[in-house]
Amino acid sequence: MADTRTYHGPEACSGVGEGITSVFGLLGKRWTGMIVAALMQRPVHFADLRRGIPGISERMLSDRLTELSAAGLVVREVDEGPPLRVSYRLTEAGAALDPALQELARWAEKHLLKTDTPC
Incomplete structure (x- = not known):
């Protein structure tokens, strides 16, 4: 029979690794995952990304793009005009998130998006 006792004390939780703490510190912020997903296909102009x-x-889009840029996941590019337009694209490191995002999407479809009514 399984041991169902609850353990307390320092050995009860082994802690969360530095890597997972870092990734959720950045990608766990509201909107960040959606921004990365939107940029996964191609570079996008700021106005199109917002829409x-x-x-x-x-303001929030600008802040998140700045954070992603500082983390080395997004590059800001100025398209000479007229009109002057700014676009964003993923770096190689940002694009490398694609398999993880695809897996999260599959997980969400299986576990979060369940419906009780048949289609």
Whole structure:
């Protein structure tokens, strides 16, 4: 029979590794995952990115893009005009997140998006 006792004390939890702490510290912020997913296909202009993520404000999008850029996942590129336009694209490191995002999407479809009504 399985031991169902609850353990307390320092040995009760082994802790969370530095890698997982770092990845969720960045990608766990609201909107960040959606921004990365939106950039996965191709570079996107700022205005198109904002329209593609309903509910995000310009300020929040700008802040998240700055964070992703500082982490080396996104590059900001200025398209000479007229009109002058700014686009964003994933770096090689950012694009390497694709398999993980695909797996998370599959997991969500299986475990989070269950419906009780047949199609």
